[in-house]
Amino acid sequence: MTAPTPADEAPICSSRGCRASAVWALRWNNPRLHDPDRRKTWLACPEHRVSLGDFLDARGFLREVAPLPGSPTLEG
Numbered sequence: 001m002t003a004p005t006p007a008d009e010a011p012i013c014s015s016r017g018c019r020a021s022a023v024w025a026l027r028w029n030n031p032r033l034h035d036p037d038r039r040k041t042w043l044a045c046p047e048h049r050v051s052l053g054d055f056l057d058a059r060g061f062l063r064e065v066a067p068l069p070g071s072p073t074l075e076g
Contacts, residue, residue, distance in 0.1 A: 011068060013045040015052055020045035025068050026052055028061040039063060 011022040022043030029038050044052045049065070056062035 011043050013048050014042040015044065015048035018045060018048055020047065023068055024049045025064075025066050026056060026062060027064040027066065028056045029063060030059075030061055043068070 012018070013020045013022045014026075022045055024044040024046075026042045026044055026049075027039040028042065029036070029040060034040070042052055042056070053062055053065055
């Protein structure tokens with residue numbers, strides 16, 4: 001998962017070994033461990049959005065995928 005970054009640094013994708021800028025937030029929870037309202041977040045670059053989402057969705061954990069504020073996915 002991604003460690004917090006200083007405000008002047010771009011958020012980084014949560015995919016193992018990826019150092020690309022994240023533009024998506026994948027919000028999830030494990031219903032066996034977390035309260036229904038709790039959300040954990042993985043960050044994703046465009047290349048890893050689907051694979052990270054598929055991993056979470058296959059386990060029934062994925063709750064929402066949303067663009068990160070200020071990301072290019074919000075423009076256009």
